[in-house]
Structure formats: C-alpha cells, structure tokens
Amino acid sequence: MRILVIRHAKAGRREPWSYTDSARHLAPDGLTQAQELADLLGSVKFTALFSSPYPRCLETLEPLRRKLGLEVKPDERLAETTTLVALESFLMGLEEEGVYAVCSHGNVVPAIVELLVGRQVLALPEPILSSKGSVWDVEIDRGTVRSVVFKEPEMKREYRYR
Numbered sequence: 001m002r003i004l005v006i007r008h009a010k011a012g013r014r015e016p017w018s019y020t021d022s023a024r025h026l027a028p029d030g031l032t033q034a035q036e037l038a039d040l041l042g043s044v045k046f047t048a049l050f051s052s053p054y055p056r057c058l059e060t061l062e063p064l065r066r067k068l069g070l071e072v073k074p075d076e077r078l079a080e081t082t083t084l085v086a087l088e089s090f091l092m093g094l095e096e097e098g099v100y101a102v103c104s105h106g107n108v109v110p111a112i113v114e115l116l117v118g119r120q121v122l123a124l125p126e127p128i129l130s131s132k133g134s135v136w137d138v139e140i141d142r143g144t145v146r147s148v149v150f151k152e153p154e155m156k157r158e159y160r161y162r
Contacts, residue, residue, distance in 0.1 A: 002140075003137075004044070004138075005112050005116075008054075009031070009132055010026065012026075025056060033060075037060065038067050042064065047097075048070065049061050049071070050074075051104070057103040060103050079108075080105040087112060088115060106132075129150055137149040
C-alpha cells in the first residue's frame with residue numbers, strides 16, 4: 001500500500017473570515033500550490049483520492065483530479081474535527097494493494113503519519129512536519145513500512161526517513 005498524505009494548500013486566514021472555518025477556500029497562492037502538487041503527483045497511478053470535506057482540501061486535490069480523471073471522495077473522518085478512532089477506521093478501510101492520495105489538515109496529517117508509521121521509523125521529526133501543500137509519501141508492505149518520504153514542493157525539499 002502507498003499513501004500520500006497531503007496537507008491542504010494555503011487557505012485564506014482564519015481571523016478575518018466571517019463564516020464558519022470549515023467553509024474557507026484556498027487563497028490565490030494556494031491555488032498555485034494545488035497546481036504544483038498536481039504536477040508533482042500527476043504521474044502516480046492512484047487507486048483513489050480522498051479528502052476532508054472542507055473546501056480548502058477538496059480544492060487542493062482538484063487539479064490532480066482533473067489531470068487523472070478520478071473522483072475525489074470527501075470523507076468526514078479526515079475533517080479537522082476528527083478523532084483517532086475515526087482515522088483508524090478510515091485507514092483500516094483501505095485495500096492493501098492500493099495507492100491513495102489523502103488530503104487533510106495540519107492537526108490531522110501528523111496523526112495519520114503516526115498511525116501509518118507507528119514506531120517502525122525512528123528518525124521521524126518531532127513534531128511531525130505538516131507545512132501547507134506538503135506531502136508524506138508512505139509505502140507499507142504487509143504491515144511493514146518500506147519507505148517514508150516528506151516533500152515540501154514549495155521549498156523544493158525532500159527528506160527520507162527509515
């Protein structure tokens with residue numbers, strides 16, 4: 001199984017936003033980041049694209065969806081208000097042979113990475129990184145973590161962990 005865990009791209013600021021936070025959209029530079037993510041990940045043969053139902057996450061995957069012709073599946077278990085039990089349930093529902101994009105929030109991405117990698121990778125940073133528009137690329141084979149790569153496309157940086 002390969003799971004690419006994506007932090008949503010840059011959204012408008014929370015402070016001046018007068019609506020519920022769950023309705024915030026990507027900022028103009030976030031739309032650019034989303035396109036850059038699609039360019040970076042467009043050659044991956046994804047089985048499915050999953051997202052928090054918040055617009056900023058759906059919009060982050062939109063260019064990738066268009067490029068690949070796949071549907072983005074919103075899942076409440078990836079929302080900013082999720083629980084560890086809900087995340088575990090989501091991950092357990094993924095098929096072992098799949099390749100998945102999973103877009104979520106800054107407080108959720110580290111939890112997903114921790115659930116996927118657990119104690120198998122000793123060199124993970126503390127706290128687990130989750131800059132906007134970043135990607136954790138985790139490969140697991142029959143329960144064993146084979147590779148963990150953190151990519152920050154905007155900074156043109158990539159870190160490998162094992």
